[in-house]
Structures are given as structure tokens and as C-alpha cells.
Amino acid sequence: MNKDERRVVSPWNIANVLTVARLALVPFFVVCLFLPGTGWRLAALGVFAVASITDHLDGELARRYGLITDFGKIADPIADKALTGAALVSLSLLGELGWWVTIVILGRELGITLLRLGLLRHAVIPASYGGKVKTVLQIAAIVLYILPGVPDVARWVVMGAALVVTVGTGADYVIRAIKLRSLAKRVRGE
Numbered sequence: 001m002n003k004d005e006r007r008v009v010s011p012w013n014i015a016n017v018l019t020v021a022r023l024a025l026v027p028f029f030v031v032c033l034f035l036p037g038t039g040w041r042l043a044a045l046g047v048f049a050v051a052s053i054t055d056h057l058d059g060e061l062a063r064r065y066g067l068i069t070d071f072g073k074i075a076d077p078i079a080d081k082a083l084t085g086a087a088l089v090s091l092s093l094l095g096e097l098g099w100w101v102t103i104v105i106l107g108r109e110l111g112i113t114l115l116r117l118g119l120l121r122h123a124v125i126p127a128s129y130g131g132k133v134k135t136v137l138q139i140a141a142i143v144l145y146i147l148p149g150v151p152d153v154a155r156w157v158v159m160g161a162a163l164v165v166t167v168g169t170g171a172d173y174v175i176r177a178i179k180l181r182s183l184a185k186r187v188r189g190e
């Protein structure tokens with residue numbers, strides 16, 4: 001074991017603080033989105049953009065400075081889901097996005113979160129590369145829905161891609177979880 005592996009990383013590091021800050025921005029984003037007028041819409045877009053940038057930043061800082069913690073591996077996807085979930089539900093409540101899209105995406109996100117938490121005693125399942133691509137696509141689609149005047153076809157193409165990757169990566173996590181569980185059982189000799 002080298003010095004770095006022995007080093008204990010506090011969960012209260014800059015990467016995790018950014019993750020928690022993203023979570024804290026969610027209510028401000030929702031309030032701005034529901035307030036009438038283009039000014040508030042653009043404010044909602046600004047808050048959403050800042051929160052989304054922290055998604056990229058926290059992972060980058062954690063990797064670069066060795067700040068990867070189990071707390072971060074669990075909290076980062078939860079903060080992402082809270083932000084995108086709040087945006088999707090709000091857009092559906094405003095009548096700007098079909099409820100079925102929100103339900104499919106939230107169903108996948110909730111299911112994978114429960115799967116992650118359920119497997120915690122065996123291992124922490126971090127976000128996969130596909131999961132990160134999925135989040136970027138969801139964020140891009142949501143931005144197109146929030147921005148006034150974007151053609152419907154552009155919104156649909158990006159949201160369609162987000163839906164496909166969301167469901168596909170969800171299935172991939174389920175397969176990984178099944179393999180992990182049977183491996184853990186074999187190790188315990190069950």
C-alpha cells in the first residue's frame with residue numbers, strides 16, 4: 001500500500017462541497033423557472049448552468065487532487081438527479097414537456113439510486129462513462145427546453161437521445177449489479 005492509498009480523504013473537501021452546493025441551488029432554480037417573464041426564465045437558465053458546471057468541476061477536482069470519497073461517489077449522482085429531476089418535473093408541471101418523458105427518466109434515476117444504495121454493503125457503484133454522457137445529454141435537452149424560441153424538433157432530437165442513453169445505461173447498471181451480487185455471494189461461499 002503506498003502513501004496515497006493510506007491517505008484518509010475528508011468528505012468535506014472542495015469536490016464534495018461543490019456537489020452539496022449543486023443540491024442547494026435546486027430550489028432557487030425551480031423558483032426562477034416558475035416566475036413569469038423572460039427575465040426569470042433566463043435567471044433559471046443561469047442557475048441551471050452554474051449548477052451543471054459544478055457537476056463537471058467536482059468530478060474533475062476529485063480526480064485531479066485525489067479527493068475521491070465514497071460520500072462523493074454516492075452524493076454526486078444524487079445531486080445530478082435532484083437537479084435534472086427538478087427541471088423535468090417543473091417543465092412537465094408548466095405543460096412544456098410530456099409527463100411520460102419525465103416519468104421514464106425519473107423511473108430510471110430512482111431505480112438506479114435505490115440499486116446503488118441497496119448494494120452499498122457489497123460495494124459502491126460509481127457513475128459509469130455512459131452515465132456521465134447521459135447526464136450531459138439530459139442537461140443539454142433541458143437547456144433547450146428552458147431557452148425561449150428553440151424549435152421543437154431540436155428539443156425532441158436531443159431529448160430523444162437523452163431518453164435512449166438514460167434507459168440503456170440503466171440496463172447496464174442492472175447487469176453490473178447482478179454480476180456484483182453473485183460475485184459477493186461466491187466470495188462468501190453462499
Ligand SMILES: O=P(O)(O)OC[C@H](O)CO
Pocket residue numbers: 055076077080081112113126127128130131132134135169
Ligand atoms: O447514471 P448515473 O446514475 O451513474 O449518474 C451519472 C452521474 O449523474 C454523472 O455525473
